[in-house]
Amino acid sequence: MGDYTNMSGYYDVIMTSGYYDYKKIVDSLTSHGPQLNVLEIGCGTGLILEELAKRQPSLPITGIDLTGPMLSIAQKRLAPFSTISLSQQNICELTLDMQHELAFSYGGVWYFVMDGDKEPFMVSHIADEQANRLGFERLSAHMAPGGTLLLGIQGPHHDYETTISNGMVYSQKIDPTPIGFTKHYYLKDGAQTVMDQTVHYRTYTFAEAKALMRSFGFEYVNEPDAHKMFLQFRKVSV
Numbered sequence: 001m002g003d004y005t006n007m008s009g010y011y012d013v014i015m016t017s018g019y020y021d022y023k024k025i026v027d028s029l030t031s032h033g034p035q036l037n038v039l040e041i042g043c044g045t046g047l048i049l050e051e052l053a054k055r056q057p058s059l060p061i062t063g064i065d066l067t068g069p070m071l072s073i074a075q076k077r078l079a080p081f082s083t084i085s086l087s088q089q090n091i092c093e094l095t096l097d098m099q100h101e102l103a104f105s106y107g108g109v110w111y112f113v114m115d116g117d118k119e120p121f122m123v124s125h126i127a128d129e130q131a132n133r134l135g136f137e138r139l140s141a142h143m144a145p146g147g148t149l150l151l152g153i154q155g156p157h158h159d160y161e162t163t164i165s166n167g168m169v170y171s172q173k174i175d176p177t178p179i180g181f182t183k184h185y186y187l188k189d190g191a192q193t194v195m196d197q198t199v200h201y202r203t204y205t206f207a208e209a210k211a212l213m214r215s216f217g218f219e220y221v222n223e224p225d226a227h228k229m230f231l232q233f234r235k236v237s238v
């Protein structure tokens, strides 16, 4: 179920070595206009929320994540921002005391992969079908009517290795499975493997993802994102 404990101590150095472009992610988020409140699902170590709060210091923000050690790092990073509240929660059991105008996930619980002109497909950190349904049901219950859900877009996944900014070697290996794929993440310091983590992902065709999400009140909005970072869904009545 998408646990990032093994990677947590090295997550920031891997991601900020060029894996994600956090400034571009937040450029895209802020282009969606002024918001009353924002929810990030799968906020990890808080790298996006830090950038967002720096740019919008009075915006109430909630971040949730399943993995305690990821959230501990986020708590330290985001302590200076009194408008951010963090909570350790699995999206499938999400319980917060408010509805949100904007929710987003970038590389978090759900995301889309786009490969050139091919149709996008959705990747879920949740392998179980029923648990995905619960996740969208809980998320839907925490969205304001007419609210916006943004799910991040990533390029195609492939096997590779690269030296990151601390001199260690990051590598990833993808194995197809009947429900999607398994991704193995490794970090090596010389000959020593200092981190390895495996996540089992479920994938959905674009048509399957849209139908699943529509059944929980998320309607696909076919408007291109100028920054090409997110696909957009609007919360409507079911």
Ligand SMILES: C[S@@+](CC[C@H](N)C(=O)[O-])C[C@H]1O[C@@H](n2cnc3c(N)ncnc32)[C@H](O)[C@@H]1O
Pocket: 001, 002, 003, 004, 015, 020, 041, 042, 043, 044, 045, 046, 047, 048, 064, 065, 066, 067, 070, 089, 090, 091, 092, 105, 106, 107, 108, 109, 125, 126
């Ligand atoms: C690749 S990280 C992305 C973190 C952050 N969005 C970023 O851009 O750096 C994926 C995060 O999703 C979280 N996650 C996976 N499944 C989850 C679930 N069912 N509920 C809540 N969080 C989940 C993991 O714990 C992990 O921190």
